[in-house]
Amino acid sequence: MEHRYYGVSYPVSDMSGPNMRYLTVENALEDVANFVRNAPEFVKASVGLTIGPQNKWVATGGSYSANLAVWLRQQYPDLFYAAYASSAPVLIKSNFYQYDQVVGRALPCAQNISDAITTLDAILDSNDRQLIDSWKRAFALDALKDDSDFAGALTDQLSNTVQYYMPPTQGSNSPDAIASLCSWFNRTRNIPLQNFADMTAAYIRNNGIDPVSAYSSSAGSKNTALYQDGRSWFYQTCTQFGYWQAAPPEPLRRLRSKYVTMDWQSRPCQAFFGEGITGQPDVGSLNKKLGGLFPNVTRVVFVNGLNDPWSELSVASDPSVAAVNMAYGENVVITMSKASHVTDFYFASSRTDFGVDIARKRILAAIKSFLGL
Numbered sequence: 001m002e003h004r005y006y007g008v009s010y011p012v013s014d015m016s017g018p019n020m021r022y023l024t025v026e027n028a029l030e031d032v033a034n035f036v037r038n039a040p041e042f043v044k045a046s047v048g049l050t051i052g053p054q055n056k057w058v059a060t061g062g063s064y065s066a067n068l069a070v071w072l073r074q075q076y077p078d079l080f081y082a083a084y085a086s087s088a089p090v091l092i093k094s095n096f097y098q099y100d101q102v103v104g105r106a107l108p109c110a111q112n113i114s115d116a117i118t119t120l121d122a123i124l125d126s127n128d129r130q131l132i133d134s135w136k137r138a139f140a141l142d143a144l145k146d147d148s149d150f151a152g153a154l155t156d157q158l159s160n161t162v163q164y165y166m167p168p169t170q171g172s173n174s175p176d177a178i179a180s181l182c183s184w185f186n187r188t189r190n191i192p193l194q195n196f197a198d199m200t201a202a203y204i205r206n207n208g209i210d211p212v213s214a215y216s217s218s219a220g221s222k223n224t225a226l227y228q229d230g231r232s233w234f235y236q237t238c239t240q241f242g243y244w245q246a247a248p249p250e251p252l253r254r255l256r257s258k259y260v261t262m263d264w265q266s267r268p269c270q271a272f273f274g275e276g277i278t279g280q281p282d283v284g285s286l287n288k289k290l291g292g293l294f295p296n297v298t299r300v301v302f303v304n305g306l307n308d309p310w311s312e313l314s315v316a317s318d319p320s321v322a323a324v325n326m327a328y329g330e331n332v333v334i335t336m337s338k339a340s341h342v343t344d345f346y347f348a349s350s351r352t353d354f355g356v357d358i359a360r361k362r363i364l365a366a367i368k369s370f371l372g373l
Helices: 017-022 025-047 064-075 098-106 110-126 129-138 147-153 155-163 177-186 192-206 211-215 229-241 262-266 269-273 283-290 309-313 319-326 356-371
Strands: 058-062 082-086 300-305 332-336
Touching: 017 269, 025 064, 025 229, 058 064, 058 356, 064 082, 064 283, 064 300, 082 356, 098 110, 098 155, 098 309, 110 129, 110 147, 110 177, 110 192, 129 192, 147 155, 147 211, 147 262, 155 177, 155 192, 155 309, 177 192, 229 269, 229 283, 300 356, 319 332, 332 356
Parallel strands: 058 082, 082 300, 300 332
Antiparallel strands: none
């Protein structure tokens, strides 16, 4: 089912700030519940099938929609009998610096990258415009005038490589994305910052990225036309979720610049949606309502890849959290040590090299058990 303000499902004429006020997680949950309430009549009229009281609904989703699946089970237990949630970051958090830490654990070259970032921060701290601009050119990011935008752009390749990591098929000649990224730092004749710059410049060139449209924090702020899923998600992060992937605080190791702060990421909210959006979203109240790491649910299958940065906000973030959730109401927590974000949704079940085949068998068994099949 399509979420309001995504795809082609818009109840408004444009995406200006005032028109976005109907985009809340509470409204999105009610949309799905309303569909299920009216499904018997709709389905009977459209395809001739009968949905009766004996039929059970299982809410299913991956990533944010996995949150929705969990919350539907909690908020509407009379409508949704069970749920299957893949990579659900159910703990809503504004300062999500742990994202960077998981990226660091997944990359063998993390220390090289951290060393490069330490050097870069010293350069940015110097306020030497000539030196700073020379490094922006080295990274192929000289079009970015804001130094924080420049620093933030350097997170893109690292985040994408880890969050969407797909191990090459065994026996194939396909390159390993993590190994390919880290190979840039094997060139010992260069300092780590130069290797980072060369890697980033190649990434931008090879992917045809326009730095301003891709990385400027103000890009697109005045474009209120419909059909912009990214603008919808940004509104939700500004008003309810946060999820700002900031640099970890000292003394933790950082793979992103200290200029990549929570405030820098939320600063454009007013430019996009108006002065009515101030400060950080009230994530505490939303966690209290929806349960955070301990949602009040039964019969839910939680699935997570431990290389997924979002797993730090999931019920698999800590063994004790997983144990509490499994001890309550037949919930099942399944983890895959080498997998990443929503891996169980998009990998072929024939892949036996990193656990997706085993996970899928356990998912199916759990759901069949819930349904008494």
